[in-house]
Amino acid sequence: MIDAVVVGGGIAGLATAYELSRRDRSFVVLERGARPGGVILSEEIDGFTIDGGPDALLIQKPDGIELCKELGLGDRLVTTKLPRLAYIQRAGRLHPLPAASVLGIPTRFGPFARTRLFSWPGKIRMGAEMFVAPRRDDSDESIGSFMGRRFGREAVTYLAEPLLAGIHAGDVDRLSVQALFPRFVDAERKHGSLLRAFSRRPAGPPSVDGAFKSLPGGLSEMVRALVKALGADHLRTGTNVEAITGRGPFQVRTSAGETIDARAVVLATPAFATSALLRDRDAEIARLAAGVPYASAATVALAFTREAVQHSLSGSGFVVPRVERTGILAGSWLSSKWPNRAPEGHVLVRTFVGGARDPEAFQKSDKELVSLSLAALRPLLGIRGEPRFSRIYRWERANAQHEVGHVARVAAIERALTKHPGLFLTGSGFRGTGIPDCVADARATATSVDAFLGSEFRVQSSGF
Secondary structure (H helix, E strand, O other): OEEEEEEOOOHHHHHHHHHHHHOOOOEEEEOOOOOOOOOOOEEEEOOEEEEOOOOOEEOOOOHHHHHHHHOOOHHHOEEOOOOOOEEEEEOOEEEEOOOOEEOOEEOOOHHHHHOOOOOHHHHHHHHHHHHOOOOOOOOOOEHHHHHHHHHOHHHHHHHHHHHHHHHHOOOOOOEEHHHHOHHHHHHHHHHOOHHHHHHOOOOOOOOOOOOEEEOOOOOHHHHHHHHHHHOHHHEEOOOOEEEEEOOOOEEEEEOOOOEEEEEEEEEOOOHHHHHHHHOOOOHHHHHHHHOOOEEEEEEEEEEEEHHHEOOOOOOOEEEOOHHHOOOOOEEEEHHHHOOOOOOOOEEEEEEEEEOOOOHHHHHOOHHHHHHHHHHHHHHHHOEOOOOOEEEEEEEEEEEEOOEOOHHHHHHHHHHHHOOOOOEEEOOOOOOOOOHHHHHHHHHHHHHHHHHHHHHHHHHHHHOO
């Protein structure tokens, strides 16, 4: 018998297993797919380094970066190249996101007053946020409702929808502000105004590192380092879990006909997969987990010679509001964002397609996705000719949608889990959606597993 079976070999499952290994617990990770890492996938093609999924670790949430350092990758971490500009499309043009902002929320109003991204009525309404009374009740609301109430509809259209909801491939009028941006809710509650709260932050010198870090070979470097740290005997790919029986110890039955006995089980699977595995054990947890929606999205990588693109590509990329109707959610200039992502004299561009905004786009053929992306990029970037090559990455039901009520949903799941000692859930379907949040939750989960195993040992040793 082993201490724990971790079901799911994405970043949450791997990080959970890594933390268990640091605590000298015996474990095995069972991954249904052919490779570990989940949505983290990096490739080298003809001298181009492409991240098909996420490509950055947020510095402000250090858990992902700290994990890299523990894995011996600290010296390989790279920062975004200068200038660190991001753009928002409006009326067919790219406008720099105003400086002095936190996720689009101004910390100084001067840069917002000077930008052409917003109309003067929109700017005046945003500046009046300090005079908007805070909400009285504590019920959850959508990002769109929150931002519209505080800053007006223009801020929703050109900031909240493409930027705040866009990074989650979600619907701004459905995603939960409590689940995804709790600091906004806290700022309103404590200061009565987001402008007032964020303008009080100490300015300090600009960071030399920017907001993000990555790895020269893409974020798959982190996955490979995790797999190496765990050891080949502790990870099985191509292994589907068919059933989990028993109530401590547990019996985990795989598609290969094997049954693994374990004192604890960690489900680091998408919420819908978690629901299926727990249907016969706890109908309420299964129902709640099944209620977490997921969006599908695709990324389209396009390689060009430098002379084929007239735009300077100064910065990291741009987001596209729904009202622009270009067919893409955003564009990223990987060769400008990170060092050494394209050979000399070439550029690497990536678009994002689909999500909750345009679910039908995911069903388009590879050729259609490339054509759609080029049609959106050509007028913005002045692209002439065809790409040297294209690469499509499809992520079906990969983006958990933390919609209004998600915090209460997870709290209900956690209460129900108390009836199942030794069973634990982690991953983006429940708490946190980015790599740093998944790593942080994985560490917390492993700590809980370790405490459970320790308490179980003490009970057995006492003779009860």
